[in-house]
Amino acid sequence: MARYVLTRLATTIPILLAISIAVFWGANHVADPTVSLTLNPRIAPEDLAAYREHLGLGEPLIGRYWQWLGNFVQGDLGTSLVQNGAEVWPIVRTAMANTLVLIVIAAIGSLALGIAIGTVSAVRRGSFLENAATTGSFLGISIPPFWLGLMLQLFLGLYLANWLGVTPPLLPTAGLYSPGQQGFDLVDRLRHLVLPAMALSLQLVAVYSRYMRASLLDVMSSDHIRAARGRGLPERTVVVRHGVRNALIPVSTQAATDAGQLVGGLIVTEQVFQYPGMGRLFVDAMLGGDYPVLLAAVMITAAAVFLVNLAADVSYGVLDPRIRRGTG
Amino acid sequence: MIALVLLVAACGSDTPVDDSAPETTASAADDTGAPDTEDSSSGGTLVLAVEQWPECINPVTSCANATWTIWSVLIHYLPRLMELDQSNTYVASSLLVEEPTVANGGLVTADDGTFTLTYRLNPEATWSDGTPITSTDVWFTWRAGLDTTGTLSTIGLILITEIDHSDPHTAVITFSEPYAPWPTLFSGLLPAHELGPDTDIADKWNDEITVSGGPWIQEEWNQEQHILVPNSTYWDADRIPLVDRVVMVPREDTDSELLALQTGEAMAAFPQPFPGARERITGDLTYEVAEGTYMEGLWINQDAPDRRFDMTRHLRQAVAYALDRERVAEVALGTIVADPPVLQCAGWNPGFGPWCQDDFARYTQDAAKVAELLEAEGWSRPDPEGLWMNAEGEELVLAWNTVAGNKRREDVQALVVEMTAPLGIGWEIINYDPGELFQNRLPALNFGPVALFANSTNPDPSVANLYDIDGVPTEENERTGQNFTAYRSQTASDLAFAIDAEVDPAARLELVHQLSEILAADVPWIPLYMLPNMIIWDATAVSGPGAYVSSPYGGFFDMFDWTVHAE
Numbered sequence: 073m074a075r076y077v078l079t080r081l082a083t084t085i086p087i088l089l090a091i092s093i094a095v096f097w098g099a100n101h102v103a104d105p106t107v108s109l110t111l112n113p114r115i116a117p118e119d120l121a122a123y124r125e126h127l128g129l130g131e132p133l134i135g136r137y138w139q140w141l142g143n144f145v146q147g148d149l150g151t152s153l154v155q156n157g158a159e160v161w162p163i164v165r166t167a168m169a170n171t172l173v174l175i176v177i178a179a180i181g182s183l184a185l186g187i188a189i190g191t192v193s194a195v196r197r198g199s200f201l202e203n204a205a206t207t208g209s210f211l212g213i214s215i216p217p218f219w220l221g222l223m224l225q226l227f228l229g230l231y232l233a234n235w236l237g238v239t240p241p242l243l244p245t246a247g248l249y250s251p252g253q254q255g256f257d258l259v260d261r262l263r264h265l266v267l268p269a270m271a272l273s274l275q276l277v278a279v280y281s282r283y284m285r286a287s288l289l290d291v292m293s294s295d296h297i298r299a300a301r302g303r304g305l306p307e308r309t310v311v312v313r314h315g316v317r318n319a320l321i322p323v324s325t326q327a328a329t330d331a332g333q334l335v336g337g338l339i340v341t342e343q344v345f346q347y348p349g350m351g352r353l354f355v356d357a358m359l360g361g362d363y364p365v366l367l368a369a370v371m372i373t374a375a376a377v378f379l380v381n382l383a384a385d386v387s388y389g390v391l392d393p394r395i396r397r398g399t400g
Numbered sequence: 401m402i403a404l405v406l407l408v409a410a411c412g413s414d415t416p417v418d419d420s421a422p423e424t425t426a427s428a429a430d431d432t433g434a435p436d437t438e439d440s441s442s443g444g445t446l447v448l449a450v451e452q453w454p455e456c457i458n459p460v461t462s463c464a465n466a467t468w469t470i471w472s473v474l475i476h477y478l479p480r481l482m483e484l485d486q487s488n489t490y491v492a493s494s495l496l497v498e499e500p501t502v503a504n505g506g507l508v509t510a511d512d513g514t515f516t517l518t519y520r521l522n523p524e525a526t527w528s529d530g531t532p533i534t535s536t537d538v539w540f541t542w543r544a545g546l547d548t549t550g551t552l553s554t555i556g557l558i559l560i561t562e563i564d565h566s567d568p569h570t571a572v573i574t575f576s577e578p579y580a581p582w583p584t585l586f587s588g589l590l591p592a593h594e595l596g597p598d599t600d601i602a603d604k605w606n607d608e609i610t611v612s613g614g615p616w617i618q619e620e621w622n623q624e625q626h627i628l629v630p631n632s633t634y635w636d637a638d639r640i641p642l643v644d645r646v647v648m649v650p651r652e653d654t655d656s657e658l659l660a661l662q663t664g665e666a667m668a669a670f671p672q673p674f675p676g677a678r679e680r681i682t683g684d685l686t687y688e689v690a691e692g693t694y695m696e697g698l699w700i701n702q703d704a705p706d707r708r709f710d711m712t713r714h715l716r717q718a719v720a721y722a723l724d725r726e727r728v729a730e731v732a733l734g735t736i737v738a739d740p741p742v743l744q745c746a747g748w749n750p751g752f753g754p755w756c757q758d759d760f761a762r763y764t765q766d767a768a769k770v771a772e773l774l775e776a777e778g779w780s781r782p783d784p785e786g787l788w789m790n791a792e793g794e795e796l797v798l799a800w801n802t803v804a805g806n807k808r809r810e811d812v813q814a815l816v817v818e819m820t821a822p823l824g825i826g827w828e829i830i831n832y833d834p835g836e837l838f839q840n841r842l843p844a845l846n847f848g849p850v851a852l853f854a855n856s857t858n859p860d861p862s863v864a865n866l867y868d869i870d871g872v873p874t875e876e877n878e879r880t881g882q883n884f885t886a887y888r889s890q891t892a893s894d895l896a897f898a899i900d901a902e903v904d905p906a907a908r909l910e911l912v913h914q915l916s917e918i919l920a921a922d923v924p925w926i927p928l929y930m931l932p933n934m935i936i937w938d939a940t941a942v943s944g945p946g947a948y949v950s951s952p953y954g955g956f957f958d959m960f961d962w963t964v965h966a967e
Contacts, residue, residue, distance in 0.1 A: 106462075115465070119552050123462065126550050156456040156463050156550065156606050166623075222655075230663050239664030246656055248624050251447045251647040251665065346656060348623055360455075 077386060084378050088371060092144075095370045096137050096363060103361035104129075105153040127153050140367065150364035160368045164353065168372065170248065171342070171349030174272065175334055177265055182273035182280060183327055189277065190284020190323075191316055194292065205281060212278025217337045221271040221344035228267060243267050246346035268345040272337050276330065283326050287319040294318075328384030332377045442642040444964035446942060448956060449651035449666035450626070456606045457621060459588050461550040463606070471670070471954030472648055473621065474588055476628060479533060479613035481519055482583035484952055489754070490583035490905075494636040495525050495533060495613075497569075502904050507582075514561070515575040515903060517582050523569050524635045527591050528612040535565035538573070540592035543599035550602050556585045578901045580908055589613060615639045615960040616646070625649050630960075641960040648956075661685055661938055667964065668937035668945050670955035673736045675807065677934065684938050688946035689737040692933035694854035696732070696809075697743065698926040703872070703886035704849035708794045711849045716923040717763075718773040719798070719850075722820045724765040729929040731815045732808050736932060743927035746919035755912050759920030760927050770823050781824050788824040797826040801841070802852040804831035809852050812928070842884050843873050854931055867896035867915070887924035941965055 106124055124130055143150055149160035189209070193202040225245040233241030244250065244264050253260055291297065292315050300310045342351035350369055357366035452468040459474050483493035492499035497520040500506020508516045525533040545557045559579050564572040594611045595601050609618045615636070616628040626648040630641040649666065651657040654674045660666035662685070673689065681687050698719070702711050709715070725742045733740035745756040779788045779796065788796035802809040810831070817827050832841065841847040864871075869890065871883035895915045902908040935955035937945045944962030949955050
């Protein structure tokens with residue numbers, strides 16, 4: 073197992089390098105942090121040239137990349153090009169913390185709901201509940217997160233507030249906390265997390281419920297379930313203790329491998345809800361040509377996704393020795 | 401720095417503006433924008449949605465070049481020497497005892513060519529910590545503008561050779577040469593006692609303004625919110641804030657701003673005008689629209705690579721007479737504002753105050769004029785239903801570029817194509833993405849001969865670079881020239897330089913008017929409309945917005961006069 077982990081880690085390095093090169097090249101071709109200044113006729117060309125020099129933009133692309141890479145491997149993420157030399161790490165750290173909170177809530181919520189719906193669907197085959205869950209799942213998979221986010225804002229933000237006659241709304245449509253809020257308020261933070269977490273997790277709920285249903289159906293037809301029933305155990309015990317527990321193995325590993333999908337959804341969700349996490353940081357840095365921030369965000373995110381996937385692979389092997397790598 | 405940014409980033413109208421109210425008003429609710437003292441009370445918290453959140457708020461570095469840094473932060477804390485009033489004319493701020501003029505000796509051009517500007521400061525003016533605002537702050541602001549690492553807007557400041565600050569209440573500024581846009585400088589004074597003695601302030605005030613010389617004091621600023629409270633030591637009694645607190649929050653697109661207003665999460669917003677605004681702003685929301693920061697029109701490139709025929713003066717005039725510009729303005733802006741006004745100003749001319757005249761009003765759609773002008777240059781129309789043709793048999797088809805995907809501009813193109821066809825003028829539409837058009841084609845004069853885009857207007861007529869013959873982008877000037885239409889009129893060029901050298905505002909105004917007449921006759925561009933500014937607010941929650949919609953200081957500038965309604 074250790075060898076497997078080391079091999080995976082080793083193969084990751086060139087992948088991360090390739091990502092950094094692609095992002096660096098793209099960031100430097102998609103946007104220029106000084107472009108708005110370039111179009112500003114009241115900024116003298118010599119001032120702009122000095123400013124570009126100050127930002128290091130006059131250096132050749134390759135030289136800048138090597139400099140960035142050298143600093144990066146030493147843990148120095150550099151300084152922002154658009155925030156007047158602010159250190160990148162605190163910027164990324166804050167965004168990362170916000171995103172982690174959102175992602176954990178969304179992951180837990182989607183897993184819990186997905187497992188519950190999948191279990192009911194498998195146990196009550198052919199019932200109204202299963203049909204409704206199946207229809208709902210296909211809808212959930214089909215609805216793009218940005219559209220869902222907008223609908224949630226409209227229906228659970230605006231219309232619900234109007235219907236209840238409350239201002240501001242019970243479920244805020246944007247931001248991290250209420251305007252003017254100073255200091256930490258758990259309830260206020262949670263209220264602001266409800267809609268983005270729902271937008272982020274609905275598609276996953278649909279996916280996990282389908283996985284759970286299929287997995288549980290598979291488990292329920294296995295020999296050890298028949299044996300449990302033969303021992304006269306109550307059906308509820310058979311389903312929960314012997315069925316659901318075993319069916320959870322592929323679902324939980326699938327959840328880990330879905331980390332990349334969550335990150336993709338984050339970009340859209342955080343934009344829609346003006347949530348100051350990694351997704352929004354990524355978009356802002358890309359549009360602003362702030363490649364040190366963009367690279368840091370991408371590299372950290374890519375590394376995190378990789379590690380979660382690796383953990384999934386490892387746990388899969390641990391949980392199910394039959395498929396452990398290298399042992400046949 | 402701020403002043404220089406304002407020149408570009410936040411500008412105003414190009415037609416005369418009523419000095420008391422925005423030019424166009426549209427309201428969904430029964431609220432005129434004036435403070436309503438009967439159903440409102442002072443105190444309370446005002447919540448505002450901000451469309452572009454500043455990355456940082458340092459008042460000198462690149463941060464200060466973002467329009468919203470000024471609108472949402474700096475304008476509320478940093479005092480100005482000269483100030484734009486509601487009609488966007490520079491007047492003395494309350495920081496001055498009087499406006500410098502030639503008559504009072506405030507503006508002196510010496511025989512050796514140097515120019516001396518004398519500001520006399522209000523002795524009652526203080527920073528929020530009680531320290532008097534003095535001429536040393538003027539000196540410090542000048543030096544910080546030049547010495548700060550990453551400074552950008554040094555135009556004007558580099559012409560200053562000395563600032564005598566020996567008298568705390570008098571700043572005597574000496575320029576190496578006459579500098580006509582002097583009112584634009586020092587519109588964001590910095591406190592020397594707080595930021596000095598080092599005049600490189602790159603590392604200061606990046607996320608906190610610790611001392612204020614304006615109506616507000618900063619309580620908190622971060623990427624999530626900006627909280628302002630009244631400055632109890634502010635000396636201008638007319639601008640003492642009425643509310644207890646202002647909270648600004650980021651809502652970084654129009655839909656988010658509108659939703660925040662509809663849900664009550666914000667009380668007012670200053671969004672970019674959006675199509676369909678008249679239909680979408682309903683219920684308790686009301687809005688005010690006024691001439692804004694950008695003028696849009698047809699730029700005619702006289703050096704266009706398409707050389708089938710020259711874009712002569714007669715041909716340019718014929719195109720101008722072929723357009724029904726009222727219909728064009730209606731199609732472009734009709735969903736935002738009722739009866740949008742047609743821009744009648746000379747291209748690129750200052751958009752504020754008295755600078756603009758109705759020079760282009762003569763250009764209304766006139767088929768007879770089109771025919772007369774074209775026939776005088778040898779064009780003919782063998783087929784009365786077809787296109788004009790020149791002596792070489794070339795049809796009058798003009799290549800026309802704009803930004804691809806910009807619905808407003810593409811709608812205008814479609815209308816104009818339909819509109820001019822009966823008059824025998826055809827178009828070849830070739831649109832590009834913004835980067836290609838503005839960064840590659842414009843500096844290379846590789847566009848058109850006709851292009852449609854917006855240009856920012858200046859609150860002060862410094863236009864030499866736009867009319868200077870040497871300002872036509874060429875290899876020699878490394879394509880840095882900004883005379884993008886390759887307009888070559890020695891008279892206009894000389895006049896533009898004379899305007900920039902004339903420090904007396906009245907005399908400058910006369911020169912500007914002369915230049916405007918020349919430009920209207922030569923038609924280097926065809927003005928269409930001003931893109932409007934818009935402020936939206938919840939009339940049940942707040943009173944007061946709407947007085948500074950077209951101001952370069954942004955729609956929130958006068959929030960000291962706003963009141964929130966008791967719940």
